[in-house]
Amino acid sequence: MRFGILGPLDIRTDDGTPLDPGGPRPRALLTLLLLDADRAVSTQRLTDGLYGAEPPAGAAGALQSQVSRLRRRLAPHTDIEAGPGGYRVVAPPDSVDAHRFERLSREGRAALTAGDHARAAPLLREALALWRGPALPDVPDAHAEAARLDELRLAAVQDRIEADLALGGGPELVPELRTLLSAHPLSERLYGQLMRALHAGGRPAEALTVYEDARRTLADELGTDPSPELSALHLELLQGGGPERHRLPVQLTRFVGRESELTRIAGLLADARLVTLTGPGGAGKTRLAIEAADRQSDVCFVELAPVTDGKQIPYAVLTALGVREGFRTAATDSTDRLLAALEDRKLLLVLDNCEHLVEEAARIAALLLGSCPGVRVLATSRESLGITGEVLVPVPPLPQEPAVRLFVDRARAVRPGFEAHARVPGICAALDGLPLAIELAAARLRTLTPDELADRLDDRFRLLSRGDRSKAPRHRTLRAVVEWSWDLLDEEERELARRLTVFSGGATLEAVEAVCGLSYPEDVLASLVEKSFLEVSEGRYRMLETIRAFAAEDAEDARDAEDRGDAHAGYFLRLAEEADPHLRGGGQLPWLARLAAEHVNLDAALSHLVRRDTDSALRLMGPLSWFWRLRGVHGERVATARELLAAVGDAPRPGLEEEYVLCAINALSGAGGEPELIARVDAVLHAYQGPLRLPYVLVLWAVAAGPRPADEAHALTLAGDSPWARALLDVGLGFRTQYAGRPLEAEECFDRALAGFRATGDRWGMANCLDPLGMLAHTRGESERALELLDEGLAHVRELAAPEETADLLRTRATVLLHRGDTAAAVAHFEQALTLARGAGLPDKVAAARRGLGDAARLSGDTAHARVHYENALQDCAANWFSVGETVRSLIGLGRTAAAEGHTEEARDWFRQAAELAVEGWGDLELADAAEALASTADSAERATVLLGAAAGLRGGRVEGDPDVVRIEADVRAKLSPEAYDQAFEQGLRLRSAAVSER
Template sequence: MRFGILGPLDVRTDDGTPVDPGGPRPRALLTLLLLDAGRPVSTQRLTDGLYGAEPPAGAANALQSQISRLRRRLAPHAEIEATATGYRVAVTPDTVDAHQFEIWSAAGRAALAAGDHRAAAARLREALALWRGPALPDLPDAEAEAARLEELRLAAVQDRIEADLALGGGAELVPELRALLAGRPLGERLYGQLMRALHAAGRPAEALSVYEEARRTLADRLGADPSPELSALHLELLRGAAPERPRLPVQLTRFVGREPELARITAGLAASRLLTLTGPGGAGKTRLAIEAAQQHPGACFVELAPLTDGAAIPYAVLAALGVREGLRSPAADTTDRLLAALEERELLLVLDNCEHLVEEAARLTALLLAACPGVRVLATSRESLGITGEVLVPVPPLPPEPAVRLFLDRARAVRPGFDGHARVADICAALDGLPLAIELAAARLRTLTPDELADRLHDRFRLLSRGDRSKAPRHRTLRAVVEWSWGLLDEEERELARRLTVFSGGATLAAVEAVCGLPYPEDVLASLVEKSFVEFVAGTEGRYRMLETIRAFAAESLSGPQDLADAHAGHFLRLAAEAEPHLRGGGQLPWLARLAAEQANLDTALRHLVRHDTGGALRLMGPLSWFWRLRGVHGERVATARELLAAAGDAPPPGLEEEYVLCAVNALSGAGDEPELIARVDAVLDAYRGPLRLPYILVLWAVAAGPRPATDAHALTLAGGSPWARALLDVGLGFRAQFAGRPRESEEYFARALAGYRATGDRWGLANCLDPLGLLAHARGESERALELLDEGLAHVRELAAPEETADLLRTRATVLLHRGDTATAVAHFEEALALARGAGLPDKVAAARRGLGDAARLSGNTAHARVHYEIALRECAANWFSVGETVRSLIGLGRTAAAEGHAEEAGDWFRQAAELAVEGPGDLELADAAEALASAAGSAERAAELLGAAAGLRGGRTEGDPDVARVEREARAKLSAEAYDQAFEQGRRRRSAAVSER
């Protein structure tokens, strides 16, 4: 469909057939949704837009009714979807004229900036033709948005006039400009355009009178003088000269990204007279310098790359200035002529590509700045000029979002209509975000699919070997750009650069010393940083990093790669072994940060060892397993673990039993039920006498394979005298007692474990005790105490940056707040938990957060949203031993939703499904939840009381604070005498699961 809101609301199908959305309210509602086409709009915003700041009673129901009617009107051509917070109209922005206008007007403005005036005029006319009248007339309270669109419209009109003037327009533009000025008498850009149009039409006197009109108007209304730009135009017209264009290369493509760097350049040039853009080849320094220089009228661009002799730089500057006489005079005379030419001028001089003549460029720049006070210099170089007062603006690779925008922009030039692909972000990341590489890659879409392009990037220098024939040879291909940088290095720098390629993700100075085998490498590293071949990242431990493109080039000439890879793996094996004990105590944070910084190197070392040294690989995977678990990245190593397990065989190498078990744990992650492997590992652990060197085996194996109650005595032996491992066993016993409906015993275990972890200082252990202790306190009705415990736990896991535990604690805290009536904060917690779980690849945790959002929506009366959340939660539940509980609770949520909507029979069906599945759960808590749900749909008060008693028996106590349970209990007590209620409740408590199974 096509939608028009730049004028009266207009809705048409793709074949042009009009669609009537209804009366004023539906039209306003659709307009609100279209302003954010394809994105969710909150119910609050929709209500405010329809009814203002004081909506009537029942506004939420009225909104739902309006949405339903609008859906029917638009079906089947467009859909309005319910989201977690509101609604969205499922259409793309380019089907709405307001969004299309912004896209086309931005494209026109970009073409104008690039000097393509004909394309700019055409695109801007297309954009302006979309307007059929004032914006948003069907939304009377949207003055701010309508005003914003009108301002964009005026800017587009002025951009189109600018393009027309550049194309030779004149007299025909005068009436339009006078009409615009009548409505905008303070618009200096309009005055300037009118002056230029009159001048082009051969009416110079009128052009000068317009300036006087502008001067008087600004003085009378603002007490201000005309801007320097308007005054300069007036002076040029007085001299009878056409406005002088900046001597800058005209760009043929749209400028994308770099807004932060542009802002830094503007600020830097305002404060200093010398600013140098530094960065690796292909980063876009030249294009950025040109873009920044366009803000300075009369800027002069000097290309130094073709020069091979520094003495020729003054000649090049004079030629760019247009001072051509005397160019055969001696160099000293040429420099004097240059100083004389610039002595009285206000000018921005752009010196591009100084790196190969950096000494000579620096000397001339220092001389110019000292003798010519009106001159500013903007230089580009792969290393600084090294002059006092120089401001450096590093030009790093593009961040992900602008890199993708650049790729899409250039791809559409060779493949019109290209609307993106799932692998575009990966392509840009593989190319380090280097603009040149991205542009070369996008050009290959003329003959390759995005998948084919991505799959061939391992051979990037061959793939990206076709560039713009109009560019200098060193800018045509990716290899040529890197070779230019390589040629600026001496042999010592090249040798260290080759050896640095063994590192993934950079290296500390200590790692370089240990692995590269070169004594005192810090001076050579500093030189590589200065020449933009290596990046230095400051921090607790400074790191040296190479772009992947440079790394691939330098690795081509590396000698002895196997020996270097062995040294690399050995260094990081030692690091992991040193870190391991610190990950289970008060020193966790700095060691977690250190391992996180080395994660890419650790992965590289592990892959190398898997292929060349099975024992070494097991020794590295063992201590890393707990790091992976704390940081929520263990699922990413499943394939490597499976490869290593296959290499190790069916039995562990002598002395590596623990490492073998951890390898099996990592191989099982996300793999579902594998009884043969589980039995094999059980046999290894049964035969192992301990005590464990890596005691987290106890928790990781329990999570991967399920609880093992029959092995409690052996687990105690394996734990040995380790306080950390003893506390861990108490945590496991606490959960087991909790699942079995023994809350008092469970709390005793968790309290003892908490004391043990306080002694060790382990934040992970503390959090994993505080979470269930908070839940137990909440179940007793002590919500304040519960929040205190949970807040302490959250403080610990946030320090650890442990996504899984943070998600767990946030969900528990959200449940407490939801039961206390603080729905807004609860929803925020559930949403944060959802994002963390999704990022860590934990589908059962995603399901739990979704189910919590469903509870919040349902208890707030929004059953439509609740149903969506519960259904998504069911789809997300993972196929593992602990997913039963979330599935049961999601089924219960759907039943409670059906009941709230008056569908009692459907609710009963959902509750019975939940009860049947709960029998398969790890304990009795799921069946207790099902019993409470069945109580809400029981046919009699006696049956409801009996089921509540059964739930209390299964859980080991009553549930306090749950609004769903409290409501059922109130209703049952209201219909029964106290004696009858207590009798039925006690009967259910004694019979427990038998009471639930009755129909």
């Protein structure tokens, strides 16, 4: 039989004959059974679905009677079986249109993710064709399940449109997209699809207008800007191109050959989850991987060549994903953050150049594949990763025909009009068909004829063929090509090339001039670029790693290399010191970008100084510490900081106390509590008289070691006259007084801090003041003012691209909206915060967003979903001091959910757990929350009022507008006289915090 519940219930036998199940009750009963086709459905669930929350007397007997009548109507085609778990309709899930729709839409999404749009489109069309109207109309109370199916339907429609766009669709999709947008005006994906469809139909002006409509709608409805993805699409259309789909390196030359390999890789990626391209150096594995990945959707490219320590691979992947480490993830392992960032993602991860880190690369790949079902890996390496399920694709040298085509293509770039020459096949054969060697050889045609080129190749390879056969293929083939090309340089070019090897991540012209000791090096750099020894992009010069390794070996001696390292480290030390004050002011955005472009060089400089000059290493690590925190990469430097700390010893040299403390902070990151080191650093700070040159010591030490018992007078001495440091102290004092139940004093502190940060222009500081100020305004009942403050903060953190602070502000804004009754907008904000936090690997922030979604569901009456959100929030809470408050609030949420379902004793148990845990917090706000929760289940109105008074006393005032508190207060006021209420409330105000925990 076939069953339809995506629309009015429809039952048909195998020959298509319709079957009538009876009236409304049998139809509802069968629909409920079909939602779990071939699985037992409990009698309680069936009763609730048929009769609602208040079933009539004898409901169990009535249900049994309904089942019997329905069984007779369905016989002999199918049966309904009774068992200890309830009732089961004997029907395979695929015979029910809803289950078949979910299967087809999943398969369509998988094909779409794999880049197989031709397969995805018909699967999704078949899935959507199963819908005949609104889902589950025969079960009026099945709102949650119907909403879930509607969401899946919308996602399937969008996936089908995505496939149609990829297959060349465009103009015909515009009417459908406009209709969908009228029903879902906040869907950025639909806006993007409409923009692409209009652009594909030759209507670019209308596409740009759609973006403006999206921007205006999002601002009006959510107070947000378009996402980076939609903004990037807008920029692409402004520039006359299509949207950038992948995070892949942009190639400057045409791809030649490898058609059969590309076809094979595409086929393998449709089924295999790990494909590794293997072959000798210079065979073109990286370029082939990029071309293959460009045919897939949602790709992240990770270049491992610059990574020297296998433990840094998770950081390299996180960086490629655009994930930053937040202030409150110092104790979170980088691998755990990576798993959190990818657990729900569907993407192809390209790991390029794994050979020098093969064991660690294999471990990370295996972990990702085992924990993240939506992740596939395309790796390049000279040897396999050796993981079960790995599929190898050997990348051999190019056959003669594509090798000649590649040579001619590259030759025309330096000699326009070049045609195939009789000597070209021999040149390609002499170069073993290796693409890198061919490209270098073709570049020489700028100054040599093909005959001269061929003659030199013969002499050079004949000489090198007598070398050590035990050497790796790269040293038997590519070394020959590089050495031959090296001989074509004049001495000035060779000398600059040797000196350039000190740069690990490329260099600007200014850096080359300062480090390499050449005045006006532009001409020599241009010559090296023309001869393919350097690449230049956006003002940065970069040497290929193979050439860089060869040039470094050609250096005169170790002393010369160390001297170049000293010059390099000195330049980047000066750069970091110059950047430091700008990172705390209005110029922080360009300076952050500049340091980010140099991060590999800065790391290399630091490693060099750790070995050569510990004082200078401390001087460099000091100013870099704030940059690392703003960019979220501080955890990567733990090993370096520990090495430096060991070299320096237990105490710093005079004048380097601040740098020593910052080194200790970086050594603590990710290591958990280390009492001896913490005590040592506390002693250094206590003895230091200041004022601080690097004032962020104050906040970084508090974040790394947890809130410390502070000597406020000494902290002021350390801050000195620095407006930024004084503002920072006011932020800390604001939080301490807020947690201590003094909101007016806290607000004064945050206002002073905000004024101080405004004077400096520091966006991070302003945002971290506007968030608590917004919440304090909301607590007083000034929700409009709260939203204004939060919106200003959001504008600042979006400029900084700071996911942690953005998630915090979105969550606070969502709370304000939820308390105002705008549940839909609040849910959208909580979901955005959840996406940001999950993508950045911030478990505390994930928990907070999920707890907010739980509040929204509970206040809307959906206790089932609320419980799931609260339970997930508890699982996400990290085991550190930041998680206590969020754990308390999640426990309270579970208690309120139990109370809403009539389970009062269960609610009291959750509330008692929350109160006991709240004692461990750093302030009284969690105790206040627990007191208000306990008031909702108190045995008497007097006791409830006492607890409300205690909460107000702990918090320093009433909370205006919280629907949970408002409801409790209204209930007890209705039961007490005004005098009795005031007396009990006053009694609560006088209670000590311990009285709440004893409950």
